[in-house]
Amino acid sequence: MTTDAVLELRGVGRVHGDGATAVHALRAISLTLRTGELIAVMGPSGSGKSTLLHLAGGLDTPSEGAVLVEGTDLATLSRGQLAAVRRRSLGYVFQDLNLIPALTAAENVALPRELDGVRARAARREALDALAEVGVGDLADRFPDEMSGGQQQRVAIARALIGPRRLVLADEPTGALDSQTGEDVLRVLRARCDAGASGLLVTHEARHAAWADRVVFLRDGALVDDTGVAPPPEVLLTADGFG
Amino acid sequence: MYGYQLRHEFERSTGATWPLNVGQVYTTLARLERDGLVEQTGESDEEGKVVYRLTDAGHAELTGWFATPLGGNDRPRDELAIKVALALTTPDVDVRAVLQTQRTATLRHLQELTRLKAVADGSEDTAWLLVLDSMIFRAEAEVRWLDHSETRLARLATAPRPTSAGPAPGSAAGPAAPPAVATDPASDSDQAVRR
Structure with missing residues (x-):
């Protein structure tokens, strides 16, 4: 937790195909995400936002450069080790279909911990705490289809950050939500980062990106601008500032 | 209310986004008084500040202001x-x-x-x-x-360069056509806005 950089991209490029038909999905991306930081990535469709997120999460490998998660260069890992990093160091929140429909909210959140080897009862206790932290503690025994879209996204954030996980990669997490609900989800993400997590958020909504400490702009696979690193960490929300 | 109070109320409501200089407040009060929209109550508070109130005309003006949308x-x-x-x-x-x-x-x-x-x-x-x-x-x-x-x-x-020969659609509507803005057929929302 004291290692400052949770995620680091060093000169990362991603090329699909080769020769004359090569497509540069990303070029020379360097970006450092620190503890407690929320970075938003904005850009038009096709600018490489999702590729960036896939590389950051070890779902894809860069053609050039290196991706480091908590100081470990993902390229140095075996398949099994990479799978372990993917599973234990980070969590994902997508636009929708985040939760397993046949499991309750608490079971969804506890699942990664059970896979970590934590006993079911302890995993459930952790899950209940995590759900309370994102403001849906009272929904623990609901199934996903008994929850609103915003509630499901809160559960997904709780699951992404359960146990030792400190990095959440979010791909348009508010895309399927109305404006106010989307904002509430962003508040939760913001609060979790203020509490020590780190987040990389892809969004096309400026109003949602504005919750981030830093906003970077992608164009044609390259970072073209950056609002800069925010002033020293400040807690934007009090612990009960949402819900 | 007197001038300082007015300024305080304004800034409280708007989070001091548009700071008011108190001189401006008094100048405005003087003009409003000249125009018969406010009047002095004749009393002054313990610090000797002049207290104003709206006249009937002032009330009407204010009601009209709230009722009129910005153009x-x-x-x-x-x-x-x-x-x-x-x-x-x-x-x-x-x-x-x-x-x-x-x-x-x-x-x-x-x-x-x-x-x-x-x-x-x-x-x-x-x-x-x-x-x-x-x-x-x-x-x-x-x-x-x-x-x-x-x-x-x-x-x-x-996009391939549009043939610039023909007159722009709708140019018959008026002689002073606005400078040609490239039409954007893919954007439905624009067309809805365009008259």
Whole structure:
């Protein structure tokens, strides 16, 4: 937790195909995400936002450069080790279909911990705490289809950050939500980062990106601008500032 | 109410976004009095400040103000739109750079407003929250317009050059046709807005 950089991209490029038909999905991306930081990535469709997120999460490998998660260069890992990093160091929140429909909210959140080897009862206790932290503690025994879209996204954030996980990669997490609900989800993400997590958020909504400490702009696979690193960490929300 | 109180009330409601100089308040009060919209009550408070109240005409004026919507021409001209339009028509100016620089600056402003909102949210200060929301929505609209402009320019750059021979559709409507704006067939929302 004291290692400052949770995620680091060093000169990362991603090329699909080769020769004359090569497509540069990303070029020379360097970006450092620190503890407690929320970075938003904005850009038009096709600018490489999702590729960036896939590389950051070890779902894809860069053609050039290196991706480091908590100081470990993902390229140095075996398949099994990479799978372990993917599973234990980070969590994902997508636009929708985040939760397993046949499991309750608490079971969804506890699942990664059970896979970590934590006993079911302890995993459930952790899950209940995590759900309370994102403001849906009272929904623990609901199934996903008994929850609103915003509630499901809160559960997904709780699951992404359960146990030792400190990095959440979010791909348009508010895309399927109305404006106010989307904002509430962003508040939760913001609060979790203020509490020590780190987040990389892809969004096309400026109003949602504005919750981030830093906003970077992608164009044609390259970072073209950056609002800069925010002033020293400040807690934007009090612990009960949402819900 | 007297001048300081008026200023205090105004700034409390608007989060001191538009600071008032107290001299301005007194000048305005004097004009309102001249025009018969306010009058001195004749009493003064313990510090000897003159207390004003609305006259009947003043009440009517105020009611009318609240009841009248702002028209499109009541707002200050949009310097950003002017700047971008001129960037496009001025040689050696990179309009895309103008758009990007502005987008980053506006996003930064939006971040600041969002921080203010995060702090203000717990409070009961609804008037201030409404003003903040207004500024947030305006900044967001600006970013959307910048995105839209960039997309429009990118399409123009890649689209085959339109044959510039024929008259623009609808040009028969009036002799003073506005400068030709490239039509954008893919954008339905635009067409709905265009008269």
